[in-house]
Every structure is written in structure tokens, then in C-alpha cells.
Amino acid sequence: MTRILSVALAALLLSACGAETATTAATVGAAKKQELEQGQKTMEQVQQKVGESLQQMQQSTQRAAD
Numbered sequence: 001m002t003r004i005l006s007v008a009l010a011a012l013l014l015s016a017c018g019a020e021t022a023t024t025a026a027t028v029g030a031a032k033k034q035e036l037e038q039g040q041k042t043m044e045q046v047q048q049k050v051g052e053s054l055q056q057m058q059q060s061t062q063r064a065a066d
Helices: 002-065
Strands: none
Touching: none
């Protein structure tokens, strides 16, 4: 009887560790996804600012030529 309880307890503890590992992996995955999305937003903002700067430079060049 004690042996059966020991095996059952060991199985329960091992399954709990597996669930914790899966939860940790899901949390890390979600954090990485959020980090990637934020990086993409930052890249889009930088590209927009570069485009605006190029337009301003072209307008300045055109005004100077006139």
C-alpha cells in the first residue's frame, strides 16, 4: 500500500513539474512575441521618420533651386 502511494505521489509531482515547465515556456513565448511586435512598431516608426526627413530634404533642395 505504501509503495502504491509513493508511486502515485511521485507521478503527481512529476506531472506538476511538467505543467510548470509548459506554463513557463508559454509565458516566455508570449513575452518574446510581445518583444517582437514592439520591435516591429519601432522599426515602422523609424522608417516613417526617415521618409519624412527625406521629403523635407527634397523640399529644401527644390526651394533652394527656385
